Amino acid sequence: GEDVEQSLFLSVREGDSSVINCTYTDSSSTYLYWYKQEPGAGLQLLTYIFSNMDMKQDQRLTVLLNKKDKHLSLRIADTQTGDSAIYFCAERGMKTSYDKVIFGPGTSLSVIP
């Protein structure tokens, strides 16, 4: 079935790197996304990766995709207090509906000054 899993909490010190992990079950996934949600706000797309890529880098963000293990990670370099938020992994696949995006439960990132 459709399932996206993430660890629920992560705490890091300011200036360190954060790594948020995600696993998914749909092998037909075409796009995988990372969204950020700050308190009281909607979701903001941070980055995405197409399923035929292994890695994507965008400034402080690095996305790694292991398609064989269905594992996705988001690395945030030089984590700042403004990065404190909930991060959602999401996948879009062909198995159910091409236009349906399945979200994980979110990882709450706390950055300690």
Next chain:
Amino acid sequence: DTGVSQDPRHKITKRGQNVTFRCDPISEHNRLYWYRQTLGQGPEFLTYFQNEAQLEKSRLLSDRFSAERPKGSFSTLEIQRTEQGDSAMYLCASSLATGFSNEQFFGPGTRLTVL
């Protein structure tokens, strides 16, 4: 502000009452999505429209829920005979069908509390 807007931002109602939420997507976006998000969970897909056509509905969308997008622009989500289990954040998103990644832009959500 040309982002996705939702109204109201907060709604408190008594069990059994009907509520209606509105979503205004980004103007050139032809796809519009509704999600429900409960505490500690990610958004769960409810339904989506391409222009005025409702193309898919989740099993989560019971008979008490109805969504419309009459002119292919704004959309409404109505919940009839609300139950306490309907308490959640209702999120709307929009996208451009021809967009490469089909990036969905989310509104701030409507938080519903059913007493």
